[in-house]
Amino acid sequence: MTVRANIPLIFERSTPGRRGYRLPELDVPETPISELIPEEYLRSEAPALPEVSELEVVRHYTQLSRLNHGVDVGFYPLGSCTMKYNPWVHEDLVSLPGLSAIHPYQPEETVQGALELIYNLSEHLAAIAGLSKASLQPAAGAHGELTGLMVIKAYHNFRGEGHRREMIVPDSAHGTNPASCAMVGYKVVEVPSDSRGGVDVEALRKLVGPNTAGLMLTNPNTLGLFDENICQIAKIVHDAGGLLYYDGANANAIMGIVRPGDTGFDVVHFNLHKTFSTPHGGGGPGAGPIVVSEALAPFLPGPVVAKDGDKFRLVMPEHSIGRVRSFFGNFLVYAKAYAYILSHGPQGLREVSEAAVLNANYVMNKLKDIFELPYDRICMHEFVLSGACLKEYGVRTLDLAKRLSDYGFHAPTVYFPLIVEEAIMIEPTETEPKSTLDEFIEVMRQIAEEAKENPEMLTSAPHNAPVKRLDEARAARHPVLRWARQ
Amino acid sequence: MRYLPLTEDEKREMLASMGLEQIDDLFQDIPPEAVFQGDLDVPGPLSEAELIRHFKALAAKNQDTTKLVSFLGAGVYDHLVPSIVKRIVGRGEFLTAYTPYQPEITQGVLQSIFEYQTMICELTGMEASNASMYDGASALAEACLMACAATKRELVILPATLHPQWQEVVRLYLESQDVSIVYMPLDEQTGTADLNQLSELPWGEAACAVVQQPNFFGLLENVTALESRIHANGGLLVMAVDPISLSLLKPPAEFKADIVVGDGQSLGQAMGFGGPAFGFFATTEKLIRRMPGRVVGETVDAEGKRAFVLTLQTREQHIRREKATSNICSNQALNALAATIYLAVLGKQGFRDVGYQCLQKAHYLKQRLLEIPGLSAAFSAPSFREFAIRGAFDWAEINRRLLDRGFLGGLPLARFGHPDLILFSVTEARTKQEIDAFVSTLRGLIQ
Numbered sequence: 001m002t003v004r005a006n007i008p009l010i011f012e013r014s015t016p017g018r019r020g021y022r023l024p025e026l027d028v029p030e031t032p033i034s035e036l037i038p039e040e041y042l043r044s045e046a047p048a049l050p051e052v053s054e055l056e057v058v059r060h061y062t063q064l065s066r067l068n069h070g071v072d073v074g075f076y077p078l079g080s081c082t083m084k085y086n087p088w089v090h091e092d093l094v095s096l097p098g099l100s101a102i103h104p105y106q107p108e109e110t111v112q113g114a115l116e117l118i119y120n121l122s123e124h125l126a127a128i129a130g131l132s133k134a135s136l137q138p139a140a141g142a143h144g145e146l147t148g149l150m151v152i153k154a155y156h157n158f159r160g161e162g163h164r165r166e167m168i169v170p171d172s173a174h175g176t177n178p179a180s181c182a183m184v185g186y187k188v189v190e191v192p193s194d195s196r197g198g199v200d201v202e203a204l205r206k207l208v209g210p211n212t213a214g215l216m217l218t219n220p221n222t223l224g225l226f227d228e229n230i231c232q233i234a235k236i237v238h239d240a241g242g243l244l245y246y247d248g249a250n251a252n253a254i255m256g257i258v259r260p261g262d263t264g265f266d267v268v269h270f271n272l273h274k275t276f277s278t279p280h281g282g283g284g285p286g287a288g289p290i291v292v293s294e295a296l297a298p299f300l301p302g303p304v305v306a307k308d309g310d311k312f313r314l315v316m317p318e319h320s321i322g323r324v325r326s327f328f329g330n331f332l333v334y335a336k337a338y339a340y341i342l343s344h345g346p347q348g349l350r351e352v353s354e355a356a357v358l359n360a361n362y363v364m365n366k367l368k369d370i371f372e373l374p375y376d377r378i379c380m381h382e383f384v385l386s387g388a389c390l391k392e393y394g395v396r397t398l399d400l401a402k403r404l405s406d407y408g409f410h411a412p413t414v415y416f417p418l419i420v421e422e423a424i425m426i427e428p429t430e431t432e433p434k435s436t437l438d439e440f441i442e443v444m445r446q447i448a449e450e451a452k453e454n455p456e457m458l459t460s461a462p463h464n465a466p467v468k469r470l471d472e473a474r475a476a477r478h479p480v481l482r483w484a485r486q
Numbered sequence: 487m488r489y490l491p492l493t494e495d496e497k498r499e500m501l502a503s504m505g506l507e508q509i510d511d512l513f514q515d516i517p518p519e520a521v522f523q524g525d526l527d528v529p530g531p532l533s534e535a536e537l538i539r540h541f542k543a544l545a546a547k548n549q550d551t552t553k554l555v556s557f558l559g560a561g562v563y564d565h566l567v568p569s570i571v572k573r574i575v576g577r578g579e580f581l582t583a584y585t586p587y588q589p590e591i592t593q594g595v596l597q598s599i600f601e602y603q604t605m606i607c608e609l610t611g612m613e614a615s616n617a618s619m620y621d622g623a624s625a626l627a628e629a630c631l632m633a634c635a636a637t638k639r640e641l642v643i644l645p646a647t648l649h650p651q652w653q654e655v656v657r658l659y660l661e662s663q664d665v666s667i668v669y670m671p672l673d674e675q676t677g678t679a680d681l682n683q684l685s686e687l688p689w690g691e692a693a694c695a696v697v698q699q700p701n702f703f704g705l706l707e708n709v710t711a712l713e714s715r716i717h718a719n720g721g722l723l724v725m726a727v728d729p730i731s732l733s734l735l736k737p738p739a740e741f742k743a744d745i746v747v748g749d750g751q752s753l754g755q756a757m758g759f760g761g762p763a764f765g766f767f768a769t770t771e772k773l774i775r776r777m778p779g780r781v782v783g784e785t786v787d788a789e790g791k792r793a794f795v796l797t798l799q800t801r802e803q804h805i806r807r808e809k810a811t812s813n814i815c816s817n818q819a820l821n822a823l824a825a826t827i828y829l830a831v832l833g834k835q836g837f838r839d840v841g842y843q844c845l846q847k848a849h850y851l852k853q854r855l856l857e858i859p860g861l862s863a864a865f866s867a868p869s870f871r872e873f874a875i876r877g878a879f880d881w882a883e884i885n886r887r888l889l890d891r892g893f894l895g896g897l898p899l900a901r902f903g904h905p906d907l908i909l910f911s912v913t914e915a916r917t918k919q920e921i922d923a924f925v926s927t928l929r930g931l932i933q
């Protein structure tokens with residue numbers, strides 16, 4: 001049965017005077033509020049929060065949840081997002097009061113377990129990256145990018161090379177890369193891709209110079225291809241005095257197979273909600289820790305955790321850039337990544353990446369005869385098809401994406417990377433069984449047939465989703481961003 | 487590996503379908519010198535049972551507030567959280583979805599964010615809210631940058647009474663874009679921004695003035711005096727507010743704030759050693775298109791039915807790249823959902839009750855502490871749920887002794903340059919019995 005959306009807003013369920021939750025009676029002597037807070041600070045009207053019973057709240061949000069596609073509901077091959085299974089045991093682990101009910105200003109001796117967790121995870125991430133020291137403070141991937149760039153900038157400034165303000169970014173990069181550069185005042189210099197989808201090495205040679213702060217690279221890149229010239233690229237950038245930044249969005253392909261530090265990267269961020277399976281939560285909370293080389297470690301944000309014998313303590317790195325957010329980052333999120341690493345161990349992490357790459361290649365190989373594959377090479381954990389072949393039937397990639405939901409699949413990432421026309425970016429992940437991949441392949445082939453025979457079926461899709469296709473332009477033209485009180 | 491479903495037979499079959507023989511054939515694009523030899527230096531694998539045992543052992547090395555009675559605040563608060571909040575947020579359909587890029591199959595996330603945005607607008611009185619930020623401190627930093635972009639100015643006025651960690655975060659974000667900071671000094675008597683020194687500040691160059699309400703010491707700032715200065719000089723008023731306080735306090739919009747931010751930890755979130763919670767960000771209709779982060783808007787589907795969608799995306803990094811209003815992408819959606827459920831189940835009256843009980847209980851503790859010889863109020867301005875006490879004691883040592891007796895004392899402010907001060911916080915979760923026991927224990931330790 002398809003769940004149809006027709007759910008009122010929680011405010012529209014409100015009945016004046018109804019209550020959902022009661023506090024214990026106030027047990028201290030009351031002082032008139034006017035004696036505590038001057039009149040001019042007090043509000044005259046309460047915020048219009050809903051007045052509903054607990055059951056109404058439960059039903060409302062349970063109904064809303066049923067309108068959502070999640071990894072628990074079905075296949076979610078959203079490229080570059082690594083929508084793998086999120087182990088439920090992790091939710092139990094981070095609910096332990098010893099982790100969830102501790103205050104960040106507690107004395108260090110009362111939070112030794114938390115500090116030990118932070119210390120261990122930092123070490124493990126450093127081992128996986130092939131680098132030296134980590135900071136777990138960044139709250140998401142883009143936040144990690146920002147932090148990593150701040151560290152690079154601090155390093156150059158410290159060496160009297162503050163003029164290095166150009167960051168080279170490939171034309172296939174995630175939008176966060178150039179946006180993060182702008183946040184630290186760096187000028188973005190775009191390097192084109194070559195015919196095999198990697199960085200154009202000759203073009204790169206011409207772009208580096210005395211003002212080069214570094215290069216940001218995703219490897220495998222957003223086409224799902226491993227850059228074969230990585231060692232050469234690293235040498236070019238390092239010889240020019242720049243540093244290499246590794247966007248870890250695609251690290252699910254390389255665990256135990258390549259350590260970014262070994263290939264010349266100086267800073268790595270990991271998206272723990274992707275590679276290390278802390279759930280995505282409908283758009284966060286994530287965690288975007290960075291790992292850096294020995295030379296950059298003194299500039300990390302702090303505090304970080306140091307180990308003295310069997311005691312753990314908080315320390316500020318010597319030339320720390322400061323803080324990128326309050327306290328220690330998304331602790332209860334990265335605690336799940338720690339659990340994920342321990343569950344897998346060294347061999348298991350390698351098997352994760354192997355299976356992710358195998359699944360992606362299997363699907364790619366079964367679809368490349370009906371969709372164009374612009375870069376026909378063995379891929380890593382994801383691949384990018386072009387839906388341009390559907391255009392002759394009046395069908396676009398967007399229509400294919402919408403039609404997939406009729407079959408119970410989430411769409412791939414579409415229209416990204418920008419260098420592929422009508423891009424369809426598919427990332428199956430390692431936790432999908434072969435039977436699901438086969439069903440997906442079958443449905444993709446069927447939809448390609450429908451495009452020829454009954455294009456309307458696609459252009460008017462979805463048909464079985466909770467709502468029909470949305471008028472997205474209208475939302476932007478006349479923004480309605482909140483419920484209006486009657 | 488328990489989460490990897492492929493059997494050896496399936497792997498062979500899949501490889502054969504591509505004309506390959508072994509897994510290593512898939513990695514032939516990686517240059518040999520880049521290939522990692524050996525095993526990663528990480529422990530494991532652990533079975534589920536071993537993993538649980540390990541985590542329980544780590545958790546047991548921490549002392550938590552289910553056993554300790556806490557009077558710690560300073561940005562993270564021990565509030566009551568109704569059981570249903572965690573239960574509903576834990577539903578897999580919410581937990582395992584991603585950013586709602588395909589709105590037709592993510593209406594649940596989208597509608598809940600729309601409700602969240604509405605609640606933030608109701609609390610703050612502002613016209614528009616985004617879908618959340620990482621935390622309050624980074625939200626404030628982004629607000630300052632937005633003010634700079636909106637006014638084309640490169641200077642920000644910050645109060646010395648702003649939470650020290652927030653000051654650090656704002657300083658780092660602003661320095662990165664070469665924006666200067668000028669501080670409003672502390673009035674040692676009131677504990678708020680020193681209004682006598684306002685005329686010294688470069689109002690004419692300022693993109694914005696920031697007010698934290700209540701401030702780091704839990705005190706109410708005189709917003710009106712600052713508002714008239716900054717607006718008369720063409721800058722914006724940015725307010726960083728505690729959401730629980732908005733159950734009682736005048737909404738920032740009535741102080742003519744242009745941007746309002748805050749930390750949402752106190753709205754139904756675990757303390758979690760400081761994360762994850764979320765930051766909120768609200769502004770006026772005029773400034774909507776300069777706002778960072780995701781925003782959900784209302785629209786209709788092809789049959790004219792109401793539905794919700796991510797909108798105004800031309801501000802964002804995936805469209806605008808280096809010209810985006812911010813680089814923020816994933817934010818704290820699930821935490822915003824928890825806050826939405828929290829505010830929904832508390833409702834209009836319940837939310838007011840939380841604020842009222844915080845105020846009354848904090849005031850009660852303060853009065854009881856002031857009866858102890860050697861302790862006095864640190865400042866004169868009115869306070870909400872938090873207050874500083876002055877006393878010439880070794881507060882770190884006193885806290886250690888309190889800990890032995892089951893209490894998590896306040897935050898000694900020595901590390902922030904106030905050696906005799908200690909900051910106490912009291913929420914609705916504390917009982918009179920706990921407060922009385924704390925006071926008599928403290929009295930015993932001091933005398």
